[in-house]
Amino acid sequence: MNKIKQIFVCSLFFFLSCNLATEINTDTITIVAGTSKITGRIITPDDQNKDSIMVTITVLHPISGENIRHEVLADQSGKFSVDIDVETDISYIGLYTSVNLSKTLIVKTINGGLTNIDIAYNSNRDFENIEVRPDMNEYDMTRRMEVLSKMIDYRPDTSGWVYPRLFDKSIDEFLDFANSNVSKRMALFVDNDHEFSKEFKESIAKDYRLFLYTGHVFDYERQMKSNYRNATRDTIGKPEIQKIDRSYFRFLKDFNLNDPQYLHTFTFPEFQDSILKNEVLGLPVIGESDIPSWLASVKGILADLVGFDEGPYYDILAANAYGRQFNEQVEPLTEKQKENITSYWKDGEIAKILARKNEQVIELDKVKSPVVVNDISNVPEDKVMETIVSKYKDKAVFIDLWATWCAPCLEAIKQFRVTKGDFRDKDVVFVYITNGSSPPKLWEEKIKGIGSEHYYLTDDQWTYMMEYFEFEYIPSYLLYNKQGVLIDKFSGFPGNDAVKEMIDGQLNE
Structure with a gap:
């Protein structure tokens, strides 16, 4: 989270x-x-x-x-x-x-x-x-992030407190629990703090609600599995998860998504992305559809859930749908998409924003390497790394252990895009490794924007690798020289300059 x-x-x-x-x-x-x-x-x-x-x-x-x-x-x-x-x-x-x-x-x-x-x-x-x-x-300027962090990290210290058991409760009980969480933490950290302006109090409430629902509510199955492990301390067993349908997302009505103040919240893009990619909601990919037709399909799914069928939310969602193409796949607009955007927004500001972003993506697309997916699911756990490294003889190999749900991983990948392009046609290979915690469909979408070499490990292969290299979290990285010898391993992205220096060091030997 x-x-x-x-x-x-x-x-x-x-x-x-x-x-x-x-x-x-x-x-x-x-x-x-x-x-x-x-x-x-x-x-x-x-x-x-x-x-x-x-x-x-x-x-x-x-x-x-x-x-x-x-x-x-x-x-x-x-x-x-x-x-x-x-x-x-x-x-x-x-x-x-x-x-x-x-x-x-x-x-x-x-x-x-x-x-x-x-x-x-x-x-x-x-x-x-x-x-x-x-x-x-x-006070607004210096305390907002500190207070949000406290709200996120808070755990009651009262005697007898136990981790809430939700995996075997009804869906309504879980949604009620999530909804009350926002009010309780606002009461604890914000409501009685008279130093904050009214505007920032409202913005903090929105940001925290977006954070909570994006991270803990949208993916019900993953959250219930996590709750089972934390509540029971059982890391082996698997709970029976209730199936949800679109009606589960009725909580969206509580957000009042036509409120313009969401424009000033840091978590809004992540929230929108969660709506656009959610498999249960099943919103169509915008692709080359004309925008009115796409919006008609989207409203047919969302209107009852969000509580309205008109208003600014839908146009912003359409812009965000193009944003997913830019940000996830690093794929410029097609000529048909440009026509659709101009037809709908004319020369308005949203059209200008998307055109500006498209020009930036065109430049990124020039340095993006093709995606290569490698299947090593039948390789024994203790031979995985040897198998991967041996495939790239006489090349330095930079390996990134990541997941689709890991924001620091995705941010690091995004930061490194341009710098990685500097190594085109040089003797280095970039390898990205994940496992079953990354949903296959979402993984297939995200790697389009990453390019390079990809491996989707079995859970046993992943567990062995994390333990063997003593990694406790992701993103984690491995650097091998041209002779296939491990030169460095570390967790947490150290920045473009540091990684470039590491790789250059191997290329210049």
Whole structure:
């Protein structure tokens, strides 16, 4: 469940549901294919490590359906500057620095404007002073991510508390439990905190609800298996899981998904992705369908579940459907898709956002290597790695252990796309390994955007590998030299530069 929490630390929408050719205003939120400039200065005690401070900025892109991460190195004076694409007139960014990765700021940016952020740290690497222009409520800015993290991690410490047993309860009981969870944690951490603005209290509630449902409710079967293991401590047995149908998703009605404030929540793209890919809901892939026909099919499935059949939500969902093609498959728009988008949105802002994203994907597609799927399901557990490495004689082999549900894995893969392209036609092979925890259909979709060599291990093969290399979590990585000798193993993505240096070291030997 690190999936979305990672996105926090490391929105809804919208616009009129008719196809306008001008800017789309949704109450106080306007969708625009805009840009913003972020500048600032990082000040540390005695000017320590000024030339190695990395500033990481996460920008909400609720229309194209992903949060974009920028990394910029501060100069010797601690100054930094970066231009970012934005998709709403007012956007929020998450910002942290390598001085203290756990201290994240939420900062407002304005389309076409300049946001300046000066941060001074004390000797304990805590914030000593923060100056932001345009002005913001400092408590909102500094505490939102900290409070969200506490809400996510909270476990009651009352005497006699036991892990809730839900796997053998009715579906209604489980959904009631999930719904009450939001209210209880808001009461514990937010409702009585008078320092937060009303806007941020509402936004925190939305972000936490999106996180909870995306990570714990959408995939009922996986959640019940997890609940069984945690509640019973039985890692071998398997509970009998109730079957769900589309009616299970009636909880969507509680979200009021036409509320424009979702545009300013970090978890919204992940939530939308969960709706679009859910096999029980079975929404059609947008492909080359004309948008009105696609929306008619989608409304036939969702209208009763979300509680409305008109409104901004549906148009944003359509934009997000194209976003899945961009983000999952790294596949540019076809000419037919471009025609459909122009026909529906004319030269409006959503059309501009999708066109801008398409140009970026075209560049990524140029460096994407073909997908090769390898079947080694019959290979003994203790021979798996030997079999894989021996296939790539006289080449360095960089191996990524990942899963479709692992947000840090997916974020690392996305970050490494361009850098990986630098190794085209060089003596290195990139290998991606997962197992049955990645649903086959979803795995097949995601690897289209990854390219390179892929292996889908049996559970026994995976367990043996994780234990043999003493990996406790993913993403984890292995690097073999051209002679097939293991050079390095580590968990957690260390960044593009570090991985590039490791691989270059083997290629230059």
